[in-house]
Amino acid sequence: MQQEYILQSFKGVNEPTISRLHNLGLCVGCRMQVIQRYPFHGPVIIEAHHQRIGLRYRVFARLLAEE
Amino acid sequence: MATVALIGNPNTGKMTLFNSLTNKYEYVGNWAGVTVEKKQGQLKDADVTLVDLPGVYSLDPLTKDESVVATYLMQNQPDLILNITNASQLQRNLLLTIEALELARPTVLVLNMVDDLRRTGYDYDLAILQQRLGCAIIETNARSKKGVADVRKAAIEYRQRPTKRLAINYPPMIEQAIRQAEEALVADYHYSATTAHWLAIQFINQNKAIRKYATDKNLQPLLSQQRYYDQQGFADRIFAARQNFIEQTIKAARKPVGNSHDHHLTSRVDRVVTHPVWGPLIFALIFFIMFKLSFDWVGTPLSDMLDGFLSGPVSTTANHLLIQAGALPALRSLVVNGTIAGVGGVLAFIPQIFMLFACISILEDSGYMARAALVTDRLMQLIGLNGKAFIPLIIGFGCNVTGIMAARTIEQPKERLVTTLIMPFMSCSARLPIYSLVVAAFFPRHQALIVLSVYFLGIAVALLVAKCYQVAFHVRQGSVFVIELPEYHLPRPDIIWHGTWDKGKGFIHKAGTIIFAGTVLIWFLSSFGTSGFVTDSTRSFAADLGRWLMPLFRPVGFAHWQVISALFTGILAKEVITSSMMVMFHTSSKAFLIAALGPFMSPAGAYALLVFILLYAPCFATMATIKQETGSTWWMIYSMFSSLGIAYLVAFLTYHIALLIV
């Protein structure tokens, strides 16, 4: 289940979270691979720049500009 | 006396490195105005002071505690900056490095955890990195002490580490803005060129700490241009330029190496452990094993042996020696039936407590806790908590105080507050001795089951209360849940041992001080009454106090003065409840006490007592920590009274429900 996505935008994500993501090296245009998804919109594990990060579904969806 | 500052991201092993470099360290109070403690130590055999700055991802702080780093670098002139990075996460770590290198202070970049790096199948050409970044680079693996000597040497030879200022090619408009601000700051405010340059970049980059500093000092060249900088989106472009620089540098320096075996190991383990179905099952299994190990397989047998030794040979020998020395019965009673019984009764639990902490250490060290936090986040959200609250709450099973401090990782203030307030319901290790005593006396055939039920009840109450707070506080905005999942590590036995021993030392220290003191206190209260020294404890102060409160406790099933008095002493430290019981029954033998308790109350009352002990007022240390972390005495007082109230209510319900069943 290694789908790759490109980070589209930070719109709709709260400030502190944007800061955290920034600090982890995520930026618009970054490649993210989805390692694990959970049913019922549970958390998402992505891999970016060789590191694994756990996110909430809502945030992940917004990064892909899907919400 | 030179000063070396350690900076770096969290989770880079900075702490381990700091410990390896210093002889002993000390907390010299807090950094001004924040809750984070200032930690510094002396470099081994050298006239160099190491200051450990809080781990941050960037100099732009997210919380007030993080602002310490930017403030420190600006106001102090460390002779050397040691930037500790996780070599396998260099891309991200370098963001901070850049910010530090732009300061142009002597800097040494430490690539820690090189073993992890090589396991991913890559290594870095240090020469290329050195050339691009302009500072010295040292590879280390602090866990195995590799490279630590080199770092030490670098710290001592700080004078030979000139570092040229890192020059990143920012877009021309930004470079011009920086130049203009820098010139004005040097001319009108007398900053040095390098400091002004750095200040300008940080300000333009919207660093909250620096912007506040600029406002405080009324730095007009920057403040007057603030709108312009922000409207032009300079901060984003600086970020992009830095990212670009980092990517180029890494690409140039990275070289593939050998096999990347263990990275696959992490992936394989994760596939099972974070699986939506298997994950929770494994989770339950792990905690079940942890429990069994601590309280059944290893913990209890060792504990019984220790207890037998303390209440047998040690007590008898002490008694004997005292008789020989001609000590009065009062003194003998104080020493043997007071101190040895009370403190010994608690010391006997060292095996369980060690085991519990070892398990928690192993879980954390292995990297599993982060996964567990991820898996529980969804459920936590339902009651207004954050998945990140999971780790502190688990730590709380060891000691509530450290659990509350670990809650600092939760960014949202209300979520952090709720986690702090429900922490006392996590049954800490100090309550073990009294649980053990009560279940041995009243539920001899179902000991583990009853104790487990008490733990679960604690969790249930905690979750329920959290839900109530969610309704009361309306926690909506600003919740952050972004959690790094580090590579799995096979926990190193020596590191686990070190950590467990550290905590064990703390427990033994606690036994020798506050538990000892509490025991002496209860001895006096139960050996002296209105008529002076009494051997019949029913005429003592403790008895009077207990009897006075008896009516209150009749509805909950344990209206006995010994129990009530013991509960009082529990405020000092929960272990003292056990000590008090032993003292008041004039025995240093747990077995004797267990037998004596049998006819004392009904099983229903005994269970209600367990529930009460689980939930009633937090111990003194916990209350002090609540006050410290919430910054308000009111929350501390609220905590005490609310838990008393909840304890009474739940114990009442439990008692009456149990009466109906049994």
Added chain:
Amino acid sequence: MQVLINVLIIVGIAALAIGIIVNNFRRSKKSGRCAACSYDCEIKRLARKKHA
């Protein structure tokens, strides 16, 4: 004589206990330290490591 020494020892122990309780009180008031014990235990280290 015997009684005096005994009494002195008992009073001494009592004073020590009171001293410890008072010290504990004062130590927890001065924030910036772990209130449970004065050792930098593993858990506290982890807490600080994970800070932020």
